Amino acid sequence: MRTIPNSLRIILSLRNTININGILYGFRRIPIIGRLISDRIYGVPVVKGLTMIFSVLTEIFKAVCGKLLLFVILFFFSGGVCSFFERPQKIGFLAGFLLLSWISAYFQLFFYPRTETTYAVLHMGMDAKDYVRALMFYKVILVFACNILFGVPAALLAGVDWYAVLLLPFSGVGFIMMRLGMQMLVYKWRADSRRKRGKSMEKLSIEGNVIVSLLILFALFFGGPFAIVAAIAYDAYWAVLLLLALGVPAGLLGLSLIRRFPERLYRTAIVSEKAIRDEIQIRNKNYGKKKTSFAINEAKGDTTGAKGYRLLDSLFMKRHASVLWGRTLLFGIGTALMIALASVYLYFELREFAQPSQSTLRWLFSRHPGLFTMLLFMINTGDNVMYTMYTNCDTTLLSYSFYRKPEALRTMFGLRLVDVFKLNLPPAILLAGFGVVTLALTGGEDYALQYLFTVLEILIALVYFSARGVVRFYLLQPYSGAEKIKNLFTGFLSFLLFIVCTVLLVSGISAVKLTIAGFIFVPVYLLIAGKLVYSLSPKVFKNR
Amino acid sequence: MEFVISHLAKSYGGHKVLTDVDYSFSEGRIYGLLGRNGAGKTTLFNCLNGDIDFDKGKYFFREDGAEREVESDDIGYVLSTPTVPGFLTGREFLRFFMDIHSDRIRDKKSPEEYLKYMHISEDTWDRLMKDYSHGTKNKMQMLINIIAGPKLILLDEPLTSLDVVVAEEMKDIFRSQKEGRVLIFSTHLLDIALDLCDEIILLNHGCLEPVEKANLGNEDFKKKVIEALKDADDT
Numbered sequence: 001m002r003t004i005p006n007s008l009r010i011i012l013s014l015r016n017t018i019n020i021n022g023i024l025y026g027f028r029r030i031p032i033i034g035r036l037i038s039d040r041i042y043g044v045p046v047v048k049g050l051t052m053i054f055s056v057l058t059e060i061f062k063a064v065c066g067k068l069l070l071f072v073i074l075f076f077f078s079g080g081v082c083s084f085f086e087r088p089q090k091i092g093f094l095a096g097f098l099l100l101s102w103i104s105a106y107f108q109l110f111f112y113p114r115t116e117t118t119y120a121v122l123h124m125g126m127d128a129k130d131y132v133r134a135l136m137f138y139k140v141i142l143v144f145a146c147n148i149l150f151g152v153p154a155a156l157l158a159g160v161d162w163y164a165v166l167l168l169p170f171s172g173v174g175f176i177m178m179r180l181g182m183q184m185l186v187y188k189w190r191a192d193s194r195r196k197r198g199k200s201m202e203k204l205s206i207e208g209n210v211i212v213s214l215l216i217l218f219a220l221f222f223g224g225p226f227a228i229v230a231a232i233a234y235d236a237y238w239a240v241l242l243l244l245a246l247g248v249p250a251g252l253l254g255l256s257l258i259r260r261f262p263e264r265l266y267r268t269a270i271v272s273e274k275a276i277r278d279e280i281q282i283r284n285k286n287y288g289k290k291k292t293s294f295a296i297n298e299a300k301g302d303t304t305g306a307k308g309y310r311l312l313d314s315l316f317m318k319r320h321a322s323v324l325w326g327r328t329l330l331f332g333i334g335t336a337l338m339i340a341l342a343s344v345y346l347y348f349e350l351r352e353f354a355q356p357s358q359s360t361l362r363w364l365f366s367r368h369p370g371l372f373t374m375l376l377f378m379i380n381t382g383d384n385v386m387y388t389m390y391t392n393c394d395t396t397l398l399s400y401s402f403y404r405k406p407e408a409l410r411t412m413f414g415l416r417l418v419d420v421f422k423l424n425l426p427p428a429i430l431l432a433g434f435g436v437v438t439l440a441l442t443g444g445e446d447y448a449l450q451y452l453f454t455v456l457e458i459l460i461a462l463v464y465f466s467a468r469g470v471v472r473f474y475l476l477q478p479y480s481g482a483e484k485i486k487n488l489f490t491g492f493l494s495f496l497l498f499i500v501c502t503v504l505l506v507s508g509i510s511a512v513k514l515t516i517a518g519f520i521f522v523p524v525y526l527l528i529a530g531k532l533v534y535s536l537s538p539k540v541f542k543n544r
Numbered sequence: 545m546e547f548v549i550s551h552l553a554k555s556y557g558g559h560k561v562l563t564d565v566d567y568s569f570s571e572g573r574i575y576g577l578l579g580r581n582g583a584g585k586t587t588l589f590n591c592l593n594g595d596i597d598f599d600k601g602k603y604f605f606r607e608d609g610a611e612r613e614v615e616s617d618d619i620g621y622v623l624s625t626p627t628v629p630g631f632l633t634g635r636e637f638l639r640f641f642m643d644i645h646s647d648r649i650r651d652k653k654s655p656e657e658y659l660k661y662m663h664i665s666e667d668t669w670d671r672l673m674k675d676y677s678h679g680t681k682n683k684m685q686m687l688i689n690i691i692a693g694p695k696l697i698l699l700d701e702p703l704t705s706l707d708v709v710v711a712e713e714m715k716d717i718f719r720s721q722k723e724g725r726v727l728i729f730s731t732h733l734l735d736i737a738l739d740l741c742d743e744i745i746l747l748n749h750g751c752l753e754p755v756e757k758a759n760l761g762n763e764d765f766k767k768k769v770i771e772a773l774k775d776a777d778d779t
Contacts (some may be wrong), residue, residue, distance in 0.1 A: 296631045296674055308643040311636070314628075319631040319672075396627040400688065401593065401616035401645060542595060 007126060014116040017071060019055040020048060026489040030475065065381035067146035070100060071154040078158060085232050093158035094240045095231045099224040101247070104143070105175040106220065110135050111206045113172065113274035121270055128266035136180060136258070140173050147172045171244050174251025181257030183208070184265075191265055197365065203276050206269040254385055296392065297322060309408065313415040316393055327384045328423045335379070335427040339434045346438060353445070362442035364436050369454060370504030371512040373461045377501045380424050380462070382469025389416065390479045398543045409537045410530065413474055421466040432458040453511040460518035464525065468497075471529040474537045480544040545571040545607050547578045547614075547696050549752070552601030554584075554591055561587045563750030565601065569696075569726045574718060576741030577730040578755075578769065583747045585730040589698045593621045605695060605738065614696070617648065620689030624701040625679035630674025634664060634684055637673065638691075645692045662687045663713050679710035690721050698719065701728040703736055715740055734769055744769070 024041055028034045041047055046495060078092030110132045120126040147169040155165045177492045195199050207213060231240050299318045306314045317324065349359045354364070364371055397403040432455045439451060472478070476490055504514065552565040561584040569575055579585045591598040594616065605612040628637060638655040646652075653661075659669055661685045668676060673684060683701060689697060699718070703711045718727060718740060731737050737744055744755045746769070755769055 296672060298672065301633070301636055301670075308640065311643065312632075312640050315636060316631055392631055393629055395630045397623060399595075399623055399627045401619055401621070402641075402692075404594070405616055408644070 002128065004134045004137050007130040008138055010124075010126065011116055011120055011131065011134055012138075014119055014475050015114075016052060016055050016059075018115050018119075019058070020051045023055060026492070030489050033060065062399060063142055064146060064149075064519045067143075070148050071150040074100065075154045075158055081229065082232055085229075087232050087235055088237075089158045090155075090160040090164075091235065091237045091240060092228065092232050093155060093160055094164060094237070095228040097155070097172075098240060098244055099220070099228060101175045103220050103224070104239070105179040106216065108139060108176050108179065109207070110139075110180060111269045111273050112290050113270060113277055117270060118274065121267065122274070128270050129263050131270075132266055133258075136177075139176060141177060144169045164244065167241075167244050167248070169294050170251065171247025174247035174249075174254070176251075177254030177258065178247075178250035179254070181254030184261040185256055185257050187269060188261060188265060191268070201268055203279070204268075204272050205276055206273065252472060278352045296320065309415060312393075312410065313419065316389070317419055320388055320392065323388055323425055324385055328426055331379050331427045335430045339430060342434065342438075346441070349510050350441065356441065357443040359438075359442040361438050365454070366450075366506050366511075368505055369457055369514055370501065370509060372435060372454070372458050372508065373514070374501045374505045376424075376428060376433060376458065376461045377497065379427055379464035380469065380471075382420050382424070382466065385420055385423060386469060386473040387479065390473070390477075394541075395479075395543055398541070404538050404541070406534045406538050409474065409541060410534045413470060413530070413533045413537070417467055417470050420470055421463060424462055424466050428462045450511060453515045457511045457515045457518060460515060460522050464518070464522045467522075467526055467529060471533065474533045474541050477541050477544065545605055545695065545724075545726075547571075548606050548611075549592070549603045550601055552588075552591060552598055552603065553750075554587055554596070554598040560750055562598070565743065565750070565752050567752040567754075569728065569768055570604075571695075571721055571724060571726055572720050573742040574727040574740060575736030576744040577635050577728055577747060577752075578732070578734065578737050578744055579730070579747035580732055583732075584750060585732075585747055588747065589621065589728075589730065591702050592696075592698060593619055617692065618695045620692075620694040620697040622682075622686050622689050622697065622699045624641045624704050626678065626685040628673045628676070628681050628684050628688075630672060633670045633672055634659060634676070634680075634734055635669045637684065637688070641688050641691065648692045650693060657752070658687055658691060662717065675704070682706060682710070682714065686717060690717075693724075695725055696723060697727045699727060701731050702729075703731070 021042060024047070028037050028039070028041070074093060074096045078096050079089050082089045082092040103496055117131070121128050121131050151168045151172070152165055156162075183206055186208060187204070188296065190204060191201055194204060230236070296319050299321065300312050302311055302318070304314060346359065346361050350356055353359060394403075402408060435454050435458070436451045439454065472490060472493075478490060509517075547569040549565050549567050549569075552562055553560070556563040561660065565588060577585055577588070587596070590596045592603060592614075604614055605618070632640065635655050638658060642649060642652070642655065656669070659666075664680055664683055664687075668680055673681065676684065686702070703714060706714065718729065722742075729737070731743055746753045748756055
């Protein structure tokens with residue numbers, strides 16, 4: 001039987017190898033450059049070494065920076081809410097920490113069949129108990145260390161009493177162990193019950209019942225914030241402290257339950273989880289295929305007299321109206337709901353403040369117009385449109401040589417760019433309308449052109465985000481059959497864009513400057529993108 | 545006119561699929577490309593159609609002694625599993641194709657005439673192609689591939705899973721289309737190759753090997769081909 005540190009070393013080493021190969025695969029998928037990289041790159045020591053450094057840094061970044069960011073947000077958020085209710089910040093901080101600890105404990109999936117789980121437990125024959133315990137050990141150390149490194153200073157800054165601060169690392173870990181212990185206890189009961197009834201344990205999930213899980217998640221995500229606000233409003237510091245203190249005995253109880261979990265059930269639980277996930281994956285794949293096939297409606301042929309590729313595009317849009325515009329409708333409703341909530345907030349703000357210009361929404365929209373860019377970034381992925389275009393149109397037409405000609409690809413690229421822009425337009429119009437109305441209601445602007453620039457900023461950002469999806473589709477062709485290929489390079493580009501949007505949001509660049517920058521950048525981007533699609537897509541836009 | 549493949553090679557990682565494909569195909573003939581499952585027939589077609597890159601070699605047309613590069617319009621590729629865009633009707637697909645190839649189609653006919661020529665029944669013309677039968681999809685795919693008059697037509701086991709009537713109709717269409725073109729018909733079924741093709745070539749050890757056609761239809765000849773295929777598989 002392997003010791004925990006030895007098992008952990010193997011798990012981390014496997015995870016690292018998977019990450020390294022994923023990164024190298026991502027490089028090989030970069031247009032043009034990727035074609036120059038041989039498949040022997042996986043064995044080049046220098047490249048592997050550099051990639052390993054990057055992979056380890058990414059792991060550390062994910063593990064540490066996420067926690068740091070969480071504590072920063074918790075600190076400022078608790079400060080803001082507590083000052084609104086005129087209560088000491090320590091209540092908000094502790095209540096927030098408690099909720100985050102519960103949520104974090106709920107999302108620790110030690111039996112989840114990751115790639116490294118499959119390799120370690122199912123292929124390499126690692127003891128399943130060692131595997132789960134090593135993962136738990138790793139998580140406990142990580143949470144404990146991060147809570148000491150970031151949680152303790154943040155709590156002290158928030159004015160939390162020293163004895164409560166001491167509880168933070170232990171409670172955070174305690175809730176994780178309690179959750180795992182309870183999971184194991186329930187799983188053991190269910191497994192024993194099945195065995196007594198002579199039923200198979202195949203597909204018995206340790207994650208429990210889906211409906212119960214959803215109810216718990218719903219309670220945590222929607223009830224949690226309300227409970228925090230109530231705790232702050234009623235100054236329930238001692239109640240929160242008591243709940244936090246309960247984390248320590250809960251952890252000890254959890255540990256005892258974990259120790260009593262039968263060894264034979266570790267592997268059974270992992271194998272069951274894998275069987276369940278595999279089945280879900282196959283079902284989703286088949287559903288995806290069926291969904292896109294059923295998405296074709298029997299709409300009448302073209303009546304506009306369009307010819308050639310225009311005819312093809314027009315018929316495609318017409319016969320996929322429900323699936324394409326359905327998504328737009330969904331985003332539109334989401335945006336409308338968000339706007340409705342913001343309107344209620346605006347109403348209270350206008351009632352509260354003597355000067356409407358004191359409104360936080362006004363401050364956000366006028367001082368941080370990058371917010372619109374960030375919102376458009378989040379809602380304009382275009383994935384659904386591209387997926388439908390690929391599975392129901394391109395995957396068949398790409399087998400004909402005429403469709404792979406540069407002229408054909410460029411024409412379709414242009415037509416689709418307009419289509420995606422149209423599909424993304426309704427939520428953007430709602431957003432622009434709300435932005436302008438809010439600015440007008442909260443005191444107008446120094447000059448009327450500001451309204452125009454707010455609208456133009458949104459429109460130009462919309463052009464970019466719409467084009468980005470189509471360009472990515474033509475240059476990286478991210479599908480294989482009905483499945484999307486995971487691509488770290490695309491993920492990296494999206495992450496970079498997210499950083500740019502965050503900088504735009506935080507920097508406080510004005511709508512005028514943002515619009516002007518957009519009007520310079522977007523046409524250049526479109527020009528370069530058009531040229532790249534013309535020259536590269538015949539080589540890279542293929543069925544895989 | 546000749547279609548020439550010169551020393552074409554393709555491997556996946558360390559596995560060599562096509563080692564040295566070197567062959568000349570003459571205009572007006574149907575070539576039966578025979579090979580067992582997994583011999584590399586589809587890989588060869590995918591290389592010729594530009595779907596995948598190959599490691600070395602080239603292919604071209606030889607016209608009046610001069611080499612001419614193969615352009616994408618020169619090739620028609622009929623897949624064993626017919627691929628047609630399901631959201632279009634047969635008539636719309638044809639209309640679209642004729643629109644974008646208006647300058648290339650010689651002896652232009654109406655879409656209806658083409659559909660009739662392929663024995664596609666009239667009641668299916670305005671139905672979405674996603675609801676077409678396998679055979680009708682196959683005919684549509686074939687129609688699209690011959691209408692613009694490509695010089696080379698690659699047929700990747702196009703008769704697989706077709707019923708007898710449709711298969712016979714398709715064979716007649718292939719025969720009628722060979723004038724002025726090269727048709728390469730891949731199959732792993734010897735009888736179909738013997739029935740349809742003017743020449744038979746074996747894809748053996750990643751190379752193309754001509755089979756003596758003088759004895760077409762002779763039982764001994766069949767045995768010889770089967771032996772060659774067995775040999776290819778054993779190695």
